[in-house]
Structure formats: C-alpha cells, structure tokens
Amino acid sequence: MHSPALTHQMNKLYSSFFTDTNTFDVVDLDAQETALSAYEQAIVLAPREAILYYHKGQVLEQLGRIAEAQIAYETARNLGHRC
Template sequence: MQSSAHSQYMDESYSSIFSITNTFDVVDPDAPETALSAYEQAIFLAPRAAALYYHKGQVLEQMGRTSEAQSAYTEARQRGHRC
C-alpha cells in the first residue's frame, strides 16, 4: 500500500515526465498510441496518481475515444484531480 506522500511524488514525477504528450504536433502517427501505453503503464505503477488518469483522458480525447476519455477524467476526479 502506498502512502499519500509517495502518491503525490509519483503524481508530480509522472506529470512532468509525460507532459510532452499534451501536444501532438508531431509527425509520428503512433505518438498517441505510445503515449496511451506509457500512461497505462504509469497508472499500473502508481494507481493513486490522479494526474495520470487526467493525462490519459487527454490522450484518449485526442484519439477520438471520448467515452473512454470521460471515464479517465472521472477516475482522475475521484482521486482528487481538479479537471
């Protein structure tokens, strides 16, 4: 079981690591899939990190998967992220 301090640390760490995925003006068409995979792995490692769910939602939204994005945003809010 993770402490809230550890979760906060993971939240901040992964948010900064993956913040680059918020912009998709790259040529690589697989970038959203790669970003989604990275967020899913990060969530597996730090399931309490609310920002990861938010950023996963952003990627899903970019991919046109709005229903899944809304679920990710809901998870983020339930974990305390303000979105």
C-alpha cells in the first residue's frame, strides 16, 4: 500500500526530532522513543514505504542503536530509497 499522505504526515510530525547532536535530555529521549514507536506503527500500515524505514533508521541511530539503524537503512535502500 503506497500512502504518500501517510509519508507526508509522518515527515511533518517527526522531522523535528532529527538533529545533529547525540546528547538528549529526558524530554528529547521520550520524544525519540515516541517517534520510533510512531514509525514502527506507520510501517505496519504501509510496509512498502521506504522513507518510513529511512526515518526509523535516523531515530535508531540517534538513540545509539546503530545495528538496528543499519537494518532499517538497508530495508529503505531495498525498497528504493537513496540513502
């Protein structure tokens, strides 16, 4: 199921979570976990949306979960995302 509207909404809601810093306070960590949960739910609804896996990878990377992030990025690439 290709859902551009879902992808757009997810990007709009969670793009602010992607920063260049690896230091988080408790609020930011909670926000990252919320973003991760939202991307996982979106992937259930639209499992062929490469961009969702890419953004999930970004969140995982910021949480220090590098191996999981690499898997998400690889899935995004396999679905056609250039990352």
